[in-house]
Amino acid sequence: MLASGSLLVPNFLKAMNATNSNLTKGPNGKILVVIQLSGGNDGLNTIIPYRNDIYYRERPQLAIEKRHTLKATDELGFNNSMNKFKELFEEGYVSIINNVGYPNPNRSHFRSMDIWHTASNSHEYLSTGWIGRYLDASCEGCAKPHDAVEISDSLSLALKGKDVKGLAMRSPQSLYRSISTGSAKDLSQLHQDKHHENDQLHYLYKTLIETTSSVDYIHEHSKIYKSKVPYPQNPFARQLKTIAEMIGSGIDTKVYYASLAGFDTHIRQKMQQERLLQTYSDAVHAFIKELKEYNRFNDVMILTFSEFGRRVKQNASQGTDHGTANNLFIMNGNLQKPGFYNEGPNLKNLDAGDLIYDIDFRCVYATLLDKWLDIDAKVILGGEFEGLGFV
């Protein structure tokens, strides 16, 4: 009953179909997985400067005792809930970049997260995200929503470009059901070969058609590989498991986005943060095990960040307040510089009680864009940021 419209397939769909057919041969592209720790993870109790007197002086109740840290170097050790993370570290799969931040740091969660998502300056308000702009720039109109997938109900600013936006979904099945049970699918078929004079209406139908196509594509391919590794039973681990299954199925998504929330530890931090860090490291460990099992870990780069670190001094409620610079983690099977990329934070030289950043987070993005996703970072970041040597 419905017109198929196959005679006049728009270019962006042709491009999509072309990629689809390549897929059976298996992709060779590189993949970026971004893990967001929301709420501002306390980096100092994640990577512990266990020989630093200032650390113990400023955190009389909150500092992690030396005997409880998992020692990584003569100076730094991991939170004792991170033994799986330490295993990965010892295998040479982790590069830890210390003191990452940006000038004029903002201590509001939502503003600082915006800055990380849009890669803007502290006083600049952008409406597109760095991954979204990567989609915009990546192949002149042929990027597809599923080139960047966020495992979530709604799409983060990071994945919103001006012309192309990523795809948010809880799982391939959930979005497929959402699209296929209503009239959306029929409508997108009916309008496939139509051009709408009204620019906004055209955009709406274009988004609908691309969504249907991406969702169909993912749904079709997502059944190819089922996870063979046991994951912990929690929502964050399920996000990573979904990503592992999508990568294993050969889906040609280039950027995946996952997140773990709850790091805003103003009160009674210790238990809460340890639970979260364990959730994080156990899940990532399982994820990497799976990537290795199907031999793709060298193609997958994992970035873990949080919108800010926390103040050096503990507060009066056994917690910490919003801070500035923080450490971030890079993981891959073939890192150029595993271990600690640079020195740990200098607690002697603080800015009103806050850590001072050494490395602008946009240098990390620039490295990932230039050297991993193979695109001119200047175009995406709107400025020159020095690349780092971890790739």
Next chain:
Amino acid sequence: MVNEQHFKIKHFMARAAFGQRIIQYHANTNLEETIKKTFTDAKRYQSIELISHAQYDELRRSMTLNGSKIREVIKRSREKIKSINIAWIDQLTDPDMALREKMTLFWHDHFACRSNNAYFVQKQNNTIRKHALGKFGDLLTAVSQDAAMLQFLNNQQNRKSQPNENFARELLELFTLGRGHYTEPDIKEAARALTGWGFNLQGEFVFRKRVHDYGQKTFLGRKGNFDGEDILSIILEEKQTARFLTEKIYQYFVNDQIDPEITEVLAMRFYDSGYNIELLLKEIFTSAWFYDPGNVGNKIKSPVDFIAGLMVNFDLQFEDPEAVLFLQRAFGQVLFYPPNVGGWPTGKAWIDSSSLAFRLRLPEFIIRMSSFRFNKSDEDLGDLSNFRKETKRLRSKIDWKQFGESFSGTTNGKLISDCADYLLNVPLEDTNMKFIEEYLNSIGDAYDPVKEVMLSIASLPEYQLC
């Protein structure tokens, strides 16, 4: 045959309000009268009074108690902000309040601000509402001396000994002149002039003389011992302020794309009128160009436009008043929680794969939930499995009888085009007309055709436009 007036009224109501209720759709037959009534209605306004000063005082006093209590206080305050949000949605969808409320929403976005303090939130919202259609200078002064804003942009910490430029910067960049029309030294000098502007424990504006910088400042080429009020006056003397605001208002009410010839004329009249907001809007809505086809049905509804529009068009009441909060969260636009001081994104930025999929499905959820014949298990709503619990909240009452009376056409075709005329601001294409007709034929007599047609039309991408 519907006439030209009819389309103009529809367009006017889509922009000056959130569309029309069915009763208005029938009653509004004369454009001039509709505009006149809308502006007359907007003269009156109703403040939101859900937290009294005494309650706030109690809240404040308990805040000074001890650390662990603060969380509890903030939690209670957040609950209150939810009630204020619900009350505001009520006012936004009240046909007699539409224009002032819509303009209050515009300024809420323009002066984007967050506060955990429910009393401050309510106070700022009422302040904006009061001045929403008045003189911009009055609005600007009131907002600049508003506790929530002073707190949000750290002017409370702006002291002679240690100036804080946050408010001064956003004042120039986002609230008045716009980027590129001032220098960094202008920000520094404005911040100096604004030292001492703060609020007291009662949430009232105070000028703290002891921390004010009385020295000479140079601001936008003028020299003097300026204070905060002088800075605001100088900003208003700049024609650029009128241009910046007019362009933003034009984008909000007319078209995302500015027509520089039109906005320049509007801006200079706005300036000459002493920044009379009501006059500017009247001029826009009574201009011939406002009704040009290129300005009709070309704006993507924001989530609040979309939610309020659904409530107005379907005359619907959610059984659980918190449904409107859930929807705002699901679509990413929660009143009183703008993403940053720059306000919410606009237009296409609202539409991505998942948000569009949810928008297209939402009318079905709401309408199916409203039906007493509804007997699907929750599992059938599983495509939004994460919202499964929440979808229960979308139970609502819709009076289908009134729509039945309005649209009981002789043929399916007539019924579809009548409903489309009511719900859409763009024409219904033949393709979609046929699609809905086929659907109607396929379901047979067991269903209420008016309901099915209204649902089908509200589930079209076209319904995302206003």
